[in-house]
Amino acid sequence: GKHIFQSNGGGEYSYIPALNENDAWIHAMTEIALENLQGWVSAGWDSNEAQKAAEVTALRAKTL
Numbered sequence: 001g002k003h004i005f006q007s008n009g010g011g012e013y014s015y016i017p018a019l020n021e022n023d024a025w026i027h028a029m030t031e032i033a034l035e036n037l038q039g040w041v042s043a044g045w046d047s048n049e050a051q052k053a054a055e056v057t058a059l060r061a062k063t064l
Contacts, residue, residue: 002013019025 002015005013019029
């Protein structure tokens with residue numbers, strides 16, 4: 001990374017460790033994401049079921 005950065009005009013290069021280099025941080029970031037995406041994402045989501053639900057909703061809307 002440093003060589004590519006500097007050979008393409010980059011100046012001073014300082015390495016900053018990434019949070020994802022440690023399993024504990026990956027787990028923590030996963031928990032934060034799941035807490036904040038609650039209701040958007042679910043482990044049991046099924047695209048076929050979602051499609052069926054959308055079709056039922058569309059049919060109901062047409063009957064109104």
